[in-house]
Amino acid sequence: MSDVWASWLRERAELRAERGTERFDPVLRLGGHLPGAHGALDLASNDYLGLSRDDRVVAAAHEALDRYGASATASRLVTGTLPVHRDLEAALARLAGQPSALAFSTGYAANLGALTALSGRGAEILLDAHAHASLHDAARMSRVPYATFAHNDPADLDRELATRTGRRVVVAVESIYSVLGDAAPLTDLVEVCRRHDALLVVDEAHGIGVAGKGRGLVHALGLAGAADVVVTMTLSKALGSQGGAVLGSTALRSHLVNTARSFIFDTGLAPAAAGAATAAADVVADEPLLADAVRDNARVIATVCGIERAAGAVQSLPMPSPEAAVAACLNLRAQGVLVGCFRPPSVPDGVSRLRVTARADLPREDLLEAARVVARVAGEHAPRPTGTAAVEGSRAADAPSDVRGLPTVAAVEGATHPASTSPLDQIPPHDTDG
Ligand SMILES: Cc1ncc(COP(=O)(O)O)c(C=O)c1O
Numbered sequence: 001m002s003d004v005w006a007s008w009l010r011e012r013a014e015l016r017a018e019r020g021t022e023r024f025d026p027v028l029r030l031g032g033h034l035p036g037a038h039g040a041l042d043l044a045s046n047d048y049l050g051l052s053r054d055d056r057v058v059a060a061a062h063e064a065l066d067r068y069g070a071s072a073t074a075s076r077l078v079t080g081t082l083p084v085h086r087d088l089e090a091a092l093a094r095l096a097g098q099p100s101a102l103a104f105s106t107g108y109a110a111n112l113g114a115l116t117a118l119s120g121r122g123a124e125i126l127l128d129a130h131a132h133a134s135l136h137d138a139a140r141m142s143r144v145p146y147a148t149f150a151h152n153d154p155a156d157l158d159r160e161l162a163t164r165t166g167r168r169v170v171v172a173v174e175s176i177y178s179v180l181g182d183a184a185p186l187t188d189l190v191e192v193c194r195r196h197d198a199l200l201v202v203d204e205a206h207g208i209g210v211a212g213k214g215r216g217l218v219h220a221l222g223l224a225g226a227a228d229v230v231v232t233m234t235l236s237k238a239l240g241s242q243g244g245a246v247l248g249s250t251a252l253r254s255h256l257v258n259t260a261r262s263f264i265f266d267t268g269l270a271p272a273a274a275g276a277a278t279a280a281a282d283v284v285a286d287e288p289l290l291a292d293a294v295r296d297n298a299r300v301i302a303t304v305c306g307i308e309r310a311a312g313a314v315q316s317l318p319m320p321s322p323e324a325a326v327a328a329c330l331n332l333r334a335q336g337v338l339v340g341c342f343r344p345p346s347v348p349d350g351v352s353r354l355r356v357t358a359r360a361d362l363p364r365e366d367l368l369e370a371a372r373v374v375a376r377v378a379g380e381h382a383p384r385p386t387g388t389a390a391v392e393g394s395r396a397a398d399a400p401s402d403v404r405g406l407p408t409v410a411a412v413e414g415a416t417h418p419a420s421t422s423p424l425d426q427i428p429p430h431d432t433d434g
Contacts, residue, residue, distance in 0.1 A: 020322040021344060028338060041370040043301075043356050044338040048313040049209050049290045050361030051240030051280045061241075064275025072268030077257070080268030088274045089245070091281035096208065096216055096231055097224035098247035102256050105269050107205055107234025108134040110244030112141060113260030114201055114232050115172060119144045120259075123168040126160055128152065130180060130348040132203060135172045151180075151348070154188040161196035169198040175207035175217035178355075179347050181310020183211070186221050190229060201230045206312040209238020210295065213288035238284065238294075238313075241277035243269045290360045297367055298358035304371035305356070305378065316342060316353035317374070319382045325352035328381040335377070337370045354378055 016022045028044075051057050064084045074080035085103055092101040104110040115138035119125055125139045125146035139146035150156040161169060171193055173184045186202065193200045204216040212220025216231065223229050227249055235243035246256055256263060284290060294313050302309035305317055319325040322343040329341045332354075340355030347353065356374055358367075 019344075020326065028333075041336065041362070041366060042338045043359070043370055043374070044340040045357060045359075046237035046313075047240050048238040048294050048357065048359055049214075049240065049280075049284065050359055051209075051238070051283060052276075054240065054280070054283065056283060057240055057276045057279045060279035061272040061276035064271040068271035070272070071270055074268065075264065075266060076268045077264055082268070082271060082274070084271050084274040084278065085268060088243075088269075088278045088281070091278045091285075092233070092245050093247060095214070095281045095285045096204070096233070096247050097219045098231060099225060100250045100253040101245045101247045102253050102260075102263065103235075103269050103274065104244040104246070104260075104263055105266050106242070107203075107232070107236060107244035108137075109262040109266060110232045110234070110246050111135050111172075111203060112138045113256055113262040114230060114246045115139060115170060116142045116262070117256050117260040118170050118199060118201070118230070119168075123170060124164055126157065126169060126171045126198075128173040128184070130177050131172055131174060132178070132205065133346075135174075135201075135203060139172070151177075152182060152184055154185055154192045157189060158192045158195070161192065161198055165196075169196065170201060171198050172201040172203070174203045174205065176204075176211060176310075176312035178206050178312070178314050179316060179342055179353065180349075181312055181314055181316055183207075183217060183311035186217060186223060190223060190226070194228065199228055199230065201232060204231050204233045205237060206314065208233045209284050210291055210312050212291075214238070214284040214291035235273070235277040235280075239277050239280040241280055242273040243277055293360035294358050297360065297362060297364075300364070300367055301356050301358055301371045301374070304368065305375045313358045315356045315358065317356065317378045317382075319352045319354060319378070322352045324381045325354060328354055328377050331377050331381070332374060335373055337373050339374060 013022070068082050068084055072080040072082060072085075076085070088103050089101040092103070093099065104113055111132070111134040115125060115135065119142040121144075123142075123144050125142055125144060127135055127139055127146065127148045128151055129148040130151045131148075147160065149160045157171065171189070173189060175186065176183050184202070190200055202218050204218060207217040208214070211217040215224075216233070218224050218229060218231050224231075229248075230252060231247040233245050233247070235241045235245065246252070246260075298313055298315055299309050301315045305315065307315060307317055310316065319328060325341045325343050329339055332339050340357065341352070342355050343352040344350055354374065356371075
């Protein structure tokens with residue numbers, strides 16, 4: 001490598017070190033288990049329902065592998081469409097209550113495909129300010145004017161849309177935001193979009209498998225199947241596999257098949273991933289209690305840690321700096337608890353956080369113990385929580401404490417929770433997972 005490039009790479013590395021933003025990709029799991037650890041717990045992955053190791057899901061992956069081989073071997077429009085892709089798309093459509101689905105090789109590619117194919121000449125894109133990086137990248141790649149509106153603020157969206165009269169506008173949001181953990185006010189956003197004939201694209205990456213008995217927030221709010229609401233999702237979080245999808249009308253599907261470059265110019269999803277995701281989608285559709293379990297466990301984490309419960313599986317604890325967040329993560333790792341770390345540039349508001357993921361398959365005692373360790377270590381690195389997720393004076397924070405100042409099991413089990421303004425709580429009681 002020439003000196004120019006070597007010194008540029010060195011400079012970039014030094015800058016990251018200075019800012020405390022260096023990232024690593026350590027091997028933290030051996031097979032399904034954490035290395036050498038009895039009682040070590042994974043509160044970091046996106047396997048919200050534990051389906052990546054579910055017998056039915058793994059068996060379906062094996063079956064697809066045996067039947068179709070290791071690769072789709074071509075893009076979908078050449079010879080890469082296999083029966084397992086059809087099965088997957090049917091299972092996803094059934095789960096989300098949508099007329100049709102189109103599978104992509106990742107959730108990232110699904111968002112790229114949806115936004116680029118739905119915009120085009122004469123269109124504009126408006127993104128929620130906290131939308132995932134893949135939606136921002138998709139807007140950039142769409143080569144149309146795009147802007148952001150204030151996070152979860154239908155009134156601001158209304159103002160932005162009013163200045164774009166006569167244009168085709170695509171609005172993109174997430175149903176549940178992974179960093180702040182709040183749910184989008186989808187009913188209000190749809191209403192605003194309808195007033196302006198805008199199309200709403202909702203990324204259910206953190207909603208599917210968790211909200212609305214697992215069928216996602218769009219379904220829970222009665223918006224599934226609406227012609228002006230398009231859903232995207234990843235298969236790599238609650239569904240425990242890999243891949244992504246765009247769901248909506250059959251007309252939308254054929255438009256994407258013909259125009260979405262991240263679908264057309266990409267090898268079809270690997271058969272094993274498609275088989276696994278198909279089985280996982282069926283499990284989620286048939287077992288709504290799984291979504292309840294992950295949300296119950298999220299409640300436990302939030303209560304023990306004294307934070308407001310986020311709408312999805314990911315609970316975040318604000319930390320005073322990226323360095324404090326990293327130090328707390330490493331400390332927790334040393335104590336056998338894996339948590340994630342949100343920090344700039346991945347956080348839209350610049351606040352670093354510990355990312356603690358609830359899973360449906362964790363025994364309550366293990367979860368409580370791990371959550372207590374998280375609360376204690378977070379407290380050591382951030383004596384007082386700061387930022388948007390901190391709850392001053394909540395019932396959780398007022399709960400009886402154990403000797404370490406942490407809430408007791410009884411307090412956690414019996415705790416009531418601060419009144420929520422989440423759209424999840426607008427869902428009728430029979431379909432409430434909040
Ligand atoms: C909101 C959101 N959208 C899209 C993606 C991308 O999904 P995938 O990992 O399948 O590419 C993610 C993954 O982190 C996400 O959080």
